[in-house]
Amino acid sequence: MRKVVLYIAASLDGFIARSDGSTEWLHDEIYTIKGEDFGYSEFLQSFDTTLMGHSTYEVILGFDMPFPYPDKANYVFSRFAGHTDTEFVKFIHTDATGFVQQLKQQPGKDIWLIGGGQLNTLLLNHGLIDEIILTYIPRVLGEGIPLFAPGAQETKLKVKSSQSYENGFIQVRLGK
Secondary structure, three states, X not given: OXXXXXXXXXXXOOEEEOOOOOOHHHXXXXXXXXXXXXXXXXXXXXXXXXXXXXXXXXXXXXXXXXXXXXXXXXXXXXXXXXXXXXXXXXXXXXXXXXXXXXXXXXXXXXXXXXXXXHHHHHHHHOOOOOXXXXXXXXXXXXXXXXXXXXXXXOOOOEEEEEEEOOXXXXXXXXXX
């Protein structure tokens, strides 16, 4: 069975984006380590499908670059049924948990849960996240979009591994 992996970064106070959805703070020059991508290139090879909420999709579209996952199956979850599928994205308006359960049963590589907080919480509460790769950024935002939205159920996870980087990043792999 395919795994759903939440691969994401968060501030020390648990926010994945500012309140307006911006993530520019993740790309601050002070965090750059020449030749280091924090496992991202290897991770990109491990999945063939992405899942994201509509707000996260809008943030990605706002990046000054072409759509970053053209070779993957990309699903955007939205409560608004008026969205039209694009060349790279299929919009899902039905039961997200049922859709993800079916997707996990299909053949293929792992599934990247890109976010955001509401979708993360929904899939967590239904036991559909198999692994979390969380990179803590040494910054306190004070407010923003939390990693998990209010209503997240208590979930016990095991630390599979952790790695610290010279720029202060700490990456933790967690699983059931």
